[in-house]
Amino acid sequence: MKPIMNSQIGKIYNVIVPYYERKTNRTLVKARPCMILAEPQGNDKEYVILPISSSLNKTYYDERFDILLCKEEYPKLELMKDSYLRTHKQTTAYEANIDFKHCLGDLKNEYPDMFSIILDKVKEYDDFKIESSRFL
Numbered sequence: 001m002k003p004i005m006n007s008q009i010g011k012i013y014n015v016i017v018p019y020y021e022r023k024t025n026r027t028l029v030k031a032r033p034c035m036i037l038a039e040p041q042g043n044d045k046e047y048v049i050l051p052i053s054s055s056l057n058k059t060y061y062d063e064r065f066d067i068l069l070c071k072e073e074y075p076k077l078e079l080m081k082d083s084y085l086r087t088h089k090q091t092t093a094y095e096a097n098i099d100f101k102h103c104l105g106d107l108k109n110e111y112p113d114m115f116s117i118i119l120d121k122v123k124e125y126d127d128f129k130i131e132s133s134r135f136l
Helices: 112-134
Strands: 010-020 026-038 044-055 066-069 084-085 091-094
Touching: 010 044, 026 066, 066 091
Parallel strands: none
Antiparallel strands: 010 026, 026 044, 044 084, 044 091, 066 084
16 A cells, blocks of 8 residues: 555544433533544545543553544644543544634654554554453
8 A cells, every 4th residue: 555645644633422311311522632543445435543541540541452642642632631642432524513723732753652553552452352261
């Protein structure tokens, strides 16, 4: 596969994503920073994204797959506070739900070492899913 020119991979944008609101027992939507992991292929208009959470409940924290992005260590990212990039929460987002007008940062080009760690964790989780599926 040839590289895509003007790739969005590794960049962080606000994305409209669903979330469950316990107080109302409803699924709602909100804008959340997410890193673009993969771009649409063919006629598809969905991007694969990794969500970033600034208010991660410690009950749901996964030390293997959640990566801490400290605001002070990554000043070129427009994070409001320390946040967790969730490599095991891959999901898709339609192009129309991504705010491409305002890039919050570029992990791939500004912080390539961290981007490499993220990709390693994504691969580790994907391998884990495949292996655990074989034994069920």
